[in-house]
Amino acid sequence: xxxxxxxxxxxxLSDTTVREANAxxxxxxxxxxxxxxxGGKHALACGLQHxxxxxxxxxxxxxxxxxxxxxxxxxxxxxxxxxxxxxxSGVVRVTGDASQSxxxxxxxxxxVIEGNASARCGISMKGVDIVVGxxxxxxxxxxxQAGNLVVLGDAGPDLGDSIYExxxxxxxxxxxxxxxxxxxxxxxxxxxxxAQLMDRAGLYADPAEFRRYGSARQLYxxxxxxxxxx
Amino acid sequence: xxxxxxxxxxxPRTTPVKSATFDDYTLSEIRRAAATGIYDIRGGGAxxxxxHLDDLLFLGASMSRYPLEGYREKCExxxxxxxxxxxxxxxxxxxxxIAGMSFGSLSAQAKEALGRGANAAGTSTxxxxxxxxxEEREHSNKLVYQLLPSRYGMNPDDxxxxxxxxxxxxxGAKPGGGGMLLGQKINERxxxxxxxxxxxxxxxxxxxxxxxxxxxxEIKIAExxxxxxxxxxxxxxxxxxxxxxxxxxAVKAGADAVVLDGMQGGTAATQNVFIEHVGIPTxxxxxxxxxxxxDLGMHRxxxxxxSGGIRNGADVxxxxxxxxxxxxxxxxxxVALGDNDPKWEDDYRAMGTTAGAYDDWHEGNDxxxxxxxxPALASRLxxxxxxxxxxxYLGVMTLELQTIARACxxxxxxxxxxxxxxxxxxxxxxxAGVPLAGTSWIPGQS
Ligand SMILES: Cc1cc2nc3c(=O)[nH]c(=O)nc-3n(C[C@H](O)[C@H](O)[C@H](O)COP(=O)(O)O)c2cc1C
Numbered sequence: 001x002x003x004x005x006x007x008x009x010x011x012x013l014s015d016t017t018v019r020e021a022n023a024x025x026x027x028x029x030x031x032x033x034x035x036x037x038x039g040g041k042h043a044l045a046c047g048l049q050h051x052x053x054x055x056x057x058x059x060x061x062x063x064x065x066x067x068x069x070x071x072x073x074x075x076x077x078x079x080x081x082x083x084x085x086x087x088x089s090g091v092v093r094v095t096g097d098a099s100q101s102x103x104x105x106x107x108x109x110x111x112v113i114e115g116n117a118s119a120r121c122g123i124s125m126k127g128v129d130i131v132v133g134x135x136x137x138x139x140x141x142x143x144x145q146a147g148n149l150v151v152l153g154d155a156g157p158d159l160g161d162s163i164y165e166x167x168x169x170x171x172x173x174x175x176x177x178x179x180x181x182x183x184x185x186x187x188x189x190x191x192x193x194x195a196q197l198m199d200r201a202g203l204y205a206d207p208a209e210f211r212r213y214g215s216a217r218q219l220y221x222x223x224x225x226x227x228x229x230x
Numbered sequence: 231x232x233x234x235x236x237x238x239x240x241x242p243r244t245t246p247v248k249s250a251t252f253d254d255y256t257l258s259e260i261r262r263a264a265a266t267g268i269y270d271i272r273g274g275g276a277x278x279x280x281x282h283l284d285d286l287l288f289l290g291a292s293m294s295r296y297p298l299e300g301y302r303e304k305c306e307x308x309x310x311x312x313x314x315x316x317x318x319x320x321x322x323x324x325x326x327x328i329a330g331m332s333f334g335s336l337s338a339q340a341k342e343a344l345g346r347g348a349n350a351a352g353t354s355t356x357x358x359x360x361x362x363x364x365e366e367r368e369h370s371n372k373l374v375y376q377l378l379p380s381r382y383g384m385n386p387d388d389x390x391x392x393x394x395x396x397x398x399x400x401x402g403a404k405p406g407g408g409g410m411l412l413g414q415k416i417n418e419r420x421x422x423x424x425x426x427x428x429x430x431x432x433x434x435x436x437x438x439x440x441x442x443x444x445x446x447x448e449i450k451i452a453e454x455x456x457x458x459x460x461x462x463x464x465x466x467x468x469x470x471x472x473x474x475x476x477x478x479x480a481v482k483a484g485a486d487a488v489v490l491d492g493m494q495g496g497t498a499a500t501q502n503v504f505i506e507h508v509g510i511p512t513x514x515x516x517x518x519x520x521x522x523x524x525d526l527g528m529h530r531x532x533x534x535x536x537s538g539g540i541r542n543g544a545d546v547x548x549x550x551x552x553x554x555x556x557x558x559x560x561x562x563x564x565v566a567l568g569d570n571d572p573k574w575e576d577d578y579r580a581m582g583t584t585a586g587a588y589d590d591w592h593e594g595n596d597x598x599x600x601x602x603x604x605p606a607l608a609s610r611l612x613x614x615x616x617x618x619x620x621x622x623y624l625g626v627m628t629l630e631l632q633t634i635a636r637a638c639x640x641x642x643x644x645x646x647x648x649x650x651x652x653x654x655x656x657x658x659x660x661x662a663g664v665p666l667a668g669t670s671w672i673p674g675q676s
Pocket of ligand 1: 273274275329330331332335336357358359360376398400401402467491494495496497498537538539540558559560561562591601
């Protein structure tokens, strides 16, 4: 789209449909919007592709900020399943907690969860950076292909199961590592990376307190001796 | 006649008998498994004999039904897919679509040829587990974009370029299984499109990462519609296993169309044990699926696209008569392009196989240049000539379909109905819900 459409303003979801709200946000090429009364509705502010800024005043349902490109979206509340799924670029931030599969399959951009994230945070992530202020649930970074998951709190069971080339940094405890996920050395460049990601996320802790996890790369090829690993 | 194997004057011997249970193939597979310690992986669909559409016959017109004049009276073939919710449904000139097959499993040349052939026939093609290539978008007028559990290459730009979206829940060859692409085919371009290290043995997820069950899927589909502005149809593809319930749940989840893939359906690669032992035949799946649509008042509103072993116009006509709106082809389209052509027999022999049996598509050494990422082999396939062959083949299937429809007195192929059919075997009569030929007996119903 070449036309510049600036439509800064307030969208009240108590008297606007999700379709109308999304159509307005998707068409806008710049500006700042506030979505009031989200009421846990699904698919809010999804499919945005321009550098607009959106603040959602309250809780959102499934897939808020889904497939985001360039936009900066802040949810002042909690988010349901699939927050920022398949995000390409831009920033999606939640001030509260996020449900399952936050940042799932994200290709780029930044997802910030200031509270806790539930199970499968960063599942199949493909390049996105995810920073979680609290804890993440079980099976987080399952099959994670690329990108970074930074957890300031603790991680639940089976962290990084079947992980590919993504990196996981956890400050607190890890209940149990998943198949083919191992602890790796935290070198200076990793400390710098964690510091930089926390800085972008606006969340702070001592980067030296984090431990790094990634793929042992033992399951990259079919080998009969691996059969018992699953 | 004297038995040459018995010595004169000696004790007569019986002919050596091989076990039907432990036949030569079974024995060779036991030996192979014992030697290698890994299960057999291959491409293609179920190879064992199964009840199929061949077990049905059309009755044709006679005293009580009037045929249409071949070549003179019109027999329409146009089918519209996806008008339930989409502003821009897909209009097919012939109800035979090209099934989802990934770039990665297929060469770029093969994908282009599929697009060219489908365009000439006025039908659609489908992406696959690996994203959309610019070449296939360019060469396909109507392109269906798959959303798979792996989400390889998934992005909103391609989503908005698609003419329809297909949420893949399962495939007939492996209901309950994910994709598989072995290292030989993960070259630099394929690896980059899938965000994977080059050369690894890729096993895709079988469950979607951000939804579980039909209630979630309904919300997922709403999100896809929000991102694409409610413009394009959304299909749900399921492998045939519990077709009545799966189709009913797909309708509930908001699908515009359901793709139902029977166990004969091809795959690029999976375990042989999966292909041959999981899921139900195409023939057995159609009637329950149609029944689900009818029970919900959605037959012809939500289209049913059937695949798995569709080979000719008769198969298409039978699927439509049982209630499908369209069919989809994978294997047959590859054969039309040149897969398993006897002209490559020397190459097949060198790999220990023969034309017609070659199914090691996962190894990437296809002499026909179709299921490969090897540039030298892929360059053997001329996309223009191969596309022409596919267009011819689609044209023949359509003419065959019309021939049968006219013989049954139908001015549109969708007017074919179960009453036009009888079955050759008791089992096919029961599965298809049509009478055994020469009787009025439908097992289980009458
Ligand atoms: C080489 C090849 C690759 C395939 N890749 C996919 C895929 O990526 N996604 C999918 O849903 N189905 C895939 N399939 C299955 C087809 O979409 C389709 O269901 C099947 O081929 C239909 O049966 P038929 O081969 O008997 O016509 C593939 C099939 C083949 C032969």
